[in-house]
Amino acid sequence: EAGVAQSPRYKIIEKRQSVAFWCNPISGHATLYWYQQILGQGPKLLIQFQNNGVVDDSQLPKDRFSAERLKGVDSTLKIQPAKLEDSAVYLCASSQYRGRTEAFFGQGTRLTVV
């Protein structure tokens, strides 16, 4: 079974530039999560989708971050404009909606804003 795919693995941008991350969840997983993990901290939930609807985006900085999940499969997370404090690993995860709902993570995208 293929895992959660993310790209790119690494990205370096200057502050005020824009960046986009892509995620392809495990086939059949209706729930998709985007987490931000700053070095030394736990993953912080940015947004959670159920199919292509948003379940929670209470911690998403909506003035600069946006995310979409078209057709309930792939998802993109965008930052525009980036700030220095956005430097982090962005993790995508997916899970089934019913039954066992453990989340499986992709390898993440390490973003460095300079």
Add this chain to the structure above:
Amino acid sequence: QQPVQSPQAVILREGEDAVINCSSSKALYSVHWYRQKHGEAPVFLMILLKGGEQMRHEKISASFNEKKQQSSLYLTASQLSYSGTYFCGTRIQGAQKLVFGQGTRLTINP
């Protein structure tokens, strides 16, 4: 809603035991345990559901105390491969989002 983990860090010798706790101020539906090694993604260990049984993964087991809204992860006869940061993730009753604690760093020395 973020769960609180304790301790923040543990240092053991190979073969020793450890307990990591995860507490919530809200009524929980499920608790998820993950291990993350440096530079890698979190890896799922086990899930505990409200009303469910104690779970086990190799020599690692976990329990869920519904009265205290607390879960404990037990690492028995620790191996070098157990080193990493352990995170608990929680879903509260009536909500779907999965929120993680700040992590417990476990170091196993030979």
